[in-house]
Structure formats: structure tokens, C-alpha cells
Amino acid sequence: MKRIKAIYPGSFDPPTNGHLDLIERGSQIFDELVVAILRNPEKSPLFSLADRRKMLEAMTAGFDNVSVDTFDGLTVDYALKVEARAILRGIRAISDYEYELQMALMNRKLQPGLETVFMMPAEKYSYLSSRLVREVAQLGGSVECLVPEIVVQKLREKIDVAHKFEKSGKLAGKPSSGGKSKSKRSKNNRDKR
Ligand code: PNS
DSSP states (O other): OOOOEEEEEEOOSSOOHHHHHHHHHHHHHSSEEEEEEEOOTTSOOSSOHHHHHHHHHHHTTTOTTEEEEEEOSOHHHHHHHTTOOEEEEEOOSHHHHHHHHHHHHHHHHHOTTOEEEEEOOOGGGTTOOHHHHHHHHHTTOOOTTTSOHHHHHHHHHHHHHHHHHHHHHHHTTOOOOTTSOHHHHHHHHHOOO
């Protein structure tokens, strides 16, 4: 019998309950699922690759057929390397569709033998994105129902460090920017997920 392995690629900065919902659904239809975190030197993520890996490993520890890995370069090349036959992606709303379709068709052009499989997370997560979680947490809002406990803790640690950094900057007479330049903040705000 054929065993079907899939990858679930993404930035996961940070992983959310929506990601976890999709991982659970994916683990039920694929024999093996690799959550693949993109190592992207052009982006400046809130969480390091090691932190994101740690969070995802903790979140998926209960699934026997799910593993976590990192990759760079093309998603299709990584999929081939690990002998996956499918790419799992989530679609929350119609607004995701155009971008996801474009990506799926490009991936098909690059590697016709690889299928993209779209799954919908539970409706209660349809508004949830990593970008919004980062923004709400950084502005002091509660994200407790939006991300797993380990992510809540990591966000708290990050924000405490940022506040300390900001305070020491203020004391030293530096302008307050939360540790980020304006251009970096607006670039991050354009990030989709
Ligand atoms: O969680 P994200 O940021 O929406 O994930 C996007 C991701 C990582 C799946 C996409 O950017 C990607 O596949 N990047 C790897 C480079 C690549 O293969 N580019 C061509 C995609 S058509």
C-alpha cells in the first residue's frame, strides 16, 4: 500500500492555534506530515528559527506521524528531498485563495508530480494570523485563546525583553521604537500571515 507523505511549509512566526488545527487535520489524512519552517534570510522574523522549531515540536509532540524540520530554497525542492508527494496549505477565507492558487500553480509548474492540498481550519480560526498575533501581543492584548500556551510564554518573554530594551534606550536618550525601525515595522505589517 502507498504511504503518502506531505509537507506543511510556512513561516510560523509564531505558530497559532489555526496552524495546530491544520496540522491535526493533515495528520489524519496523510501517513506522514512534516511541518517545514522556511529559513528566509530576507525576512526579519520575531522568533528565531530555533524558537519556532521548539514551539512547533512542543505543539506536535502528541502526534506520532508529525515531525518538524526547517528548509531554505524552493519548497518543491525540499518536498522532493524528503520524498513528499503533497504540500499542505490552509485556506481561511476567499482572500487567501488568490495567493494560494498562484503559489500552488507555480509549484505545479516547477514540479508537476507534486500536489498541493488545501484544507480549511475550523471557522473559529478564520480570522487568525501570525501577523495579528504578533501585533496584538506587542501592543499588550491577550492572545491566550489564539495560540498554544508555549507560544504565549515565548511571546511574553520576547515582549519583556523588548520593554527592557526600550526602557534602557529611553534612559540613554535614544528614540523609542520598540527595538524596530519604522521601515521594518511597516514591512512586517505587510506580511500576510
Ligand atoms: O506561512 P507563509 O509565510 O504564508 O508561507 C509561505 C511559504 C513559506 C509557503 C512560501 O513563501 C514558500 O514556499 N517559500 C519558499 C520559496 C519558494 O518555494 N517560492 C516559490 C513559491 S511558488
